[in-house]
Amino acid sequence: MASIKEVAKLAGVSVATVSRVLNDKGYVGQHTREMVEQAIKELNYKPNEVARSLFKKQSSTIGLIVPDIMNPYFPELARAVEDTASKFGYNVILCNSDEDKVKEQAYLDMLQQNYVNGIIVSSNTMTAEQVIKLNIPVVSIDREISKGLPTIVVENMKGAHTATRYLISKGCSRIAHIRGPQGVVNADERCEGYREVVQQESWFSESYIVDGDYDMESSIEATLELLKTHPEIDGIFAANDIMAIGAMKAANQLGTKVPDELAIVGFDGIKLSSVTIPELTTIVQPIYEMGEKATKMLVSLMNQQEVGQTYYKFDVDLIERNST
Template identity: 55%
Template structure:
């Protein structure tokens, strides 16, 4: 059975540092904390004093509220949250809201009755007033609820969209369309704005090149079919998430056009499914696991009344080139 000394050796830190991470006491740099957590997981180490370190909790249970569990982004996010929470002795209750404010409020009422210690929210159907009424520690991830007092973890959506659109231009695409997410979601708006930053002053651009896919595969397929009938000369598509990109791929194939030689497609998220489709999807990859893990650590610090290093995190994204864009 692994000991705390084994953890300190694998992580390359002192036993005292491991103890500070486990007890959430004193300052530990984020990178060091991650090394310790990875070592704990690798060694399957279970500290026998976790219960004491969390003794100020009522239930050691938190809620995770997601909008659409069928979108692979959210199970990947949930896995990270659960991994970190489990290390610290917490149980996670997963709630799927279908982006319904009434359903979310129902879940919240039920969770409050169970005396959960905090909540991670990955939905934008709630207002800032709704979140403040939780009367418990909260972290918002992959969404931004208006106001600057609620801790958030996001990726750089606008920069990622700019990268995707500039990449398609660099590939020689002469008319690039955008399949955007829901109008009410800030991350969808930021990705659309990133696209506009690059193309709005080009002579071929007009607003009809932006169509709505609602972050859904089927809706994106339907929108792409109509788009390509209206603009048959479109040769590049930036989709606001990978699910919509996969829907766009299907539409292009239905119309008998080839990917990537006639139309190149870039998605956004970097979900595992993007590596399974054919051709494999070029995408702007978010650090999904890191986002979930960071949100979990921020929530634990709030629950244990430890100061946060920052209220807001905006993580970098990266371009992952695959088969839906031409090589070289």
């Protein structure tokens, strides 16, 4: 691989002159510029991006922090961010925080040290103070961090209302909810949406709400216990698709037929929901569109362009499949 010194030698100029051409900084005569560009082309020279970012105190890179890369929702979101960032000439550094405050802060420090231009983050532990200290554009996605911070979310409560009412319309008379982690904004909203629909029903019991922690294994265990304690349950609304799939597996282990004896609805609309057996009825988020919008907004903020609207709440839709 050619070095900047070799480019300078071939072009008959100094290394500083080559650097000015590469960074488009400082005056370089047109003839000299053409000689440098020709030398770069002949030697197939590729600038050291790390060195350039250290020199410029910025890079063509954005950070993406997600809470759980094992949840298929986040790789699908990451794909949208990467696709969109690439179109604008940016690379993406993907960080998996595991909802761990210490790990999340370590990633923030690393991203700053690498002079990223901006960050897209899905977090329930990051604070407004942390964002302010970064002193670079940040867009929150999936979960709201603070008022005023550019944010992309969905109609969580509306989706929960739709899912629960749909199960009632299908003839379910005892509907349970597998909720996400306590204190996670979208999990709380989905649980509240379910509760608003069923809390006036004579059959409703708080024990119909169980913790699945947005995790398949946790959901399997919670569903097994739920159905053993309440065999009368004939419908389940799970707060994400992974937990809904866990609920289907638990039902299978107990010999409960889905959907004949138990109808199940998820939330997210991940691609995996369409290949389960039976295929999963779910509340679909526009995952790709959300990632695309977040990235475009971040790029505009990084380029100090007017963005106008900085808070988006996307609508959701129910897709009916064989689990109901």
